[in-house]
Amino acid sequence: MSASRLTRRAFAAGLLAASLGSRRASAQGFAGLGGEAGGFAPVVPGRKLIFPQDHGPHPDFRIEWWYLTANLKDAAGNAYGVQWTLFRQAMAPGPQREGWDNQQIWMAHAAATSATAHRFAEKFARGGIGQAGVTAQPFVAFIDNWALRGDVAMAAATLSPLDVTAAGKDFSYALRLTSDHDLVLQGEQGYSRKSERGQASYYYSQPYFTAQGTLTLDGKPVEVSGVAWMDREWSSQPLASDQTGWDWLSLHLGSGEKVMLFRLRQKDGGAYFAGNWIGTDGRSQQLAPDAIALEPLGFTEIGQRSLPTRWRVQLRSHGLTVETKPLNPQAFMATSFAYWEGPISFEGDQTGVGYLEMTGY
């Protein structure tokens, strides 16, 4: 599971470096993320995650993100999806430099999706001058006028309550996120292994948020509420170099349980499956690769690309088979590095909502 999560974030962080034109680096996987950690802090097992400190940035590590997706509904029952992500990437290791010399670069994506509209925006900023950044206490992650901010009453163990805001040319949203579940540590107490070769990341999530607030699409504000999922992850060397893309899903099951799974596509045509089953008590259980089956059911043509936007998901170990369909098959993020990310709903052994992400098509 963690591999997938890291992978998808790494791709975005990779885009950050790729957009910086680092050609040599992009030859080794995504912007060198498959390369050596070279001077950055290594990810080692046994490190205990401490909150609220670890809500803040870890500039000694090369990449890091704060990643939120939400499935929402208005009073009339119309469904919406919201995405808010902030990435940090260090251009160079070493002590943090002052002002414009600071080596951190920040990037953010925000999107709002309905059945008929998909709006998104991206932002870039340099660290060191206060245009973007994250502080652990009081918790706030921000870039320009977008922010993910902890309430004065925020509990470090639940990362709740939070307020999230973002705005673009034709959309904006302001949501309050609350949860009474503790954070979920992924992998071995937050140490999440990526491969036999030692790639790993630190990783924790809050998949139990309930969300409430206002979403404005094309000038029309609506009151919305629903569920949200937040991921925190940081690493210095998370990726393998032979990956061509991935298909990733997060599912809020009707039973209150949560599922995250993905298929990592490789250059040689093979694929690597992984995922997690998170119980209502917050306990996370790794899924065996051979217990996961993903089968595309329908494709959407977007520009020159053909994207499998409908899937059959089978988790044999848990006796679960569902078929997913996108809220809006056109939920394409035509950002500096393009990918598909949007809300889905599913039916079958369980019903519910979730998010689908597809890259490399």
Next chain:
Amino acid sequence: MSRALWILAVLLSHWRRHPMQFATLLIGLISATALWSGVQALNAQARSSYDRAAAALGGNRTAMLVSPDGNAFPQQLFVDLRRAGWPVSPVVEGSARIGTRSLRLLGIEPLSLPIEASAAPALGTADLQSFVLSPGATLLSPQTLRELELHDGDTPEISSSAKLPPLKAQAELAPGVLVVDIGAAQRLLDMPGRVSRLLVGSKDIGARAPLQQVVGDRLQLVQPEAETDLERLTDSFHLNLTAFGLLSFLVGLFIVNSAIGLAFEQRRPMLRTLRACGASARLLNGVMIVELTLIALAAGLIGLVCGYFIAATLLPDVAASLRGLYGAQIPGELSLKPQWWFTGIAISIIGTLGAASASLIKAARMPLLAAAQAYPWQQAQQRWLLLQGGGALLIFIIGLVLLWRGDSLVAGFAVLAAILLGAALGLPAILALALAAGERGARGPLTTWFWADSRLQLSGLSLALMALLLALGVNVGVGTMVESFSRTFDRWLDGRLAAEIYLNAANDQQAAEIKTWLKTRPEVRAILPGARAEVKLQDFPTELIGFADDATYRTNWPLLEHTADVWDRVATGEAALVSEQLSRRLHLSIGDHVTVPTDRGPWPLQVVAIYADYGNPRGQLGVAFNGLIKHFPDVAQTRFGLRVDPAQVPQLVEALRDRYQLGERSLADQATLKAVSKQIFSRTFAVTTALNAFTLGIAGVALLTSLLTLGQSRLPQLAPLWAIGLTRRRLAFVELMKTLAMAAITALLALPLGLLVAWCLIAVVNVKAFGWRLPFEVFPLELLKLLGVALLASLVAAALPILKLLRMQPAQLVKVFADER
């Protein structure tokens, strides 16, 4: 298909039999395309440089936030605005000196830089990481890199303590600009935590807080300007070039038209045969269009290559005059965009088809059988003359209306075009009248024949003569203008540069030191302080220059109009001298009032004099030095003029240079300044003169080719004369005289036309283009010279056909009678 190919082959065989005619057609097309595209290349080159200079990161293409006093402000305001939703990007600006060269140093923040502001697209794809992270990079244009005699990777010092990040050439950057990361710029310019201005991106990124709420009144929004100052100022210069390009193009098309017309006449029997063999009129016409398009394509390509060389040859002069006149930096190397090639080819094809349209229409309407007779194309000449004369009259009337009502530079050029076109169209009618008058006064059969045959020849030659008339007329006009200008300019410069030495100290402190030292020197008779401030009057960039109250100005400064007490009034600080440009632009005359926005509030001034300020694209106001200092307390007071005994000038200059290390730019004597100014102007007109010469050359070619093509068709007219006893030598002489007579009449007509053109240039175009008017002078010697050139050109053009006639075998002349004619 194969039928079409056969027809094409048959049509092309005509050119094989008439290589001279084919050459004519090609020469016409090539020269038309070459001059047109050459001028276009020059204009495009200059314009793209302005764009780069303007859009680049500091120009006025992007909306900006600046502090009301124009000073730098804390970068926290940038952060505050970003956090409030503003798409702003910070810029730090200053100047840096490498060696003796002063350059503009720009610090940018590449991540937030609005796309529309980065005129250099390479900035986006450049290795940002290496640009941003230490040691960073200094981007500059390859030209500037060469001029500095430095290389990629060098880290020159810009002061004793600051070294630039490694240099890196970027072709898209404007010359004279150094671009570094904002952090580096703050360090280099010693502006920690401060920025010069914020660029405001035009992309909508969502709601933003009101400006006032975020920054109070610490910043104000400056809206982008549609046009840069440089574009505005240089517009007239480019229009000038374009007009010349167009003129040359038209002259070239005259040649094409005459060549195609003749070819068509000669191919009538061939066309008839083809039609009789079953080729439809449509197919025939289609193939003819294909044939012409192929020729136009080939000639257009050659023309483009020639155009490239013309542009490359003229570019140094154009660049020099644009730099001298407007301070515009144009790279010295041509870089042409693909669309230049496409338009060049398109122009060539369109021009060819346009010039051929009359012939094509005739061919399409040609009755199948009537085409058998190659009748003389002089038929229906009378009707044509009338039509053309009417057209000329109409165009003259349009020109008059434009002159009367028009108020723009374009209208000015339209008047000029009307004069030229009207004259060209009217030429055959006037020539016909002149030849008819000659015929009436003729005695003896040969003389009568001489005039009558000239009239018959007229329509065949009229296009070439028109071209000659235009070329000569423009030559006379431009020559007169340039000569008028250079004389006026010399006189004006003498008055304007009255002080013997001009000096610009590095700073106020050095200025004070120099002044103190100069006061101890006996040879210095007076120190005239000067100061300059820049303002905008009704959007017109205007400079204020401060005059000390001194006899030097009273006796020397050239004034066009003034009140009696002009200098006393100026000395009070309540009155101003106004440059001619400004007075025309703002419609100011003596006694009017003008209010100048200053650092210390509005400054009302009364206009007491208008003076010529040739070559200055900006407006200028002459005011009292003390008044200027009072209203602009921050202006540098580092400039002064020195009145010195002329004999002592070299020693004093030497002494000043040694003592204060003043460079060429900071210290100049009167003679040097005058030489530089004159050089700038001669270079400006060098381009005009060169284009002029090209045009005249093309006209000569037109005449030559017309005569050559006529030579063949005129055999039936000459053969009878030969048969009744005129020797070939005599015949040749008569032919030569005829050509010279017609050229002479044309050249004589060109003189008044040229003077009219000169008047139009001086009184209409110059005034609109540059804002100043020259006294109109006529230079008879120059006119005589041109007359001689015209006759010489016709003599040369006529020589080849005449020689051919001289050497013609009698058998060929006899053959005329045998042929079915």
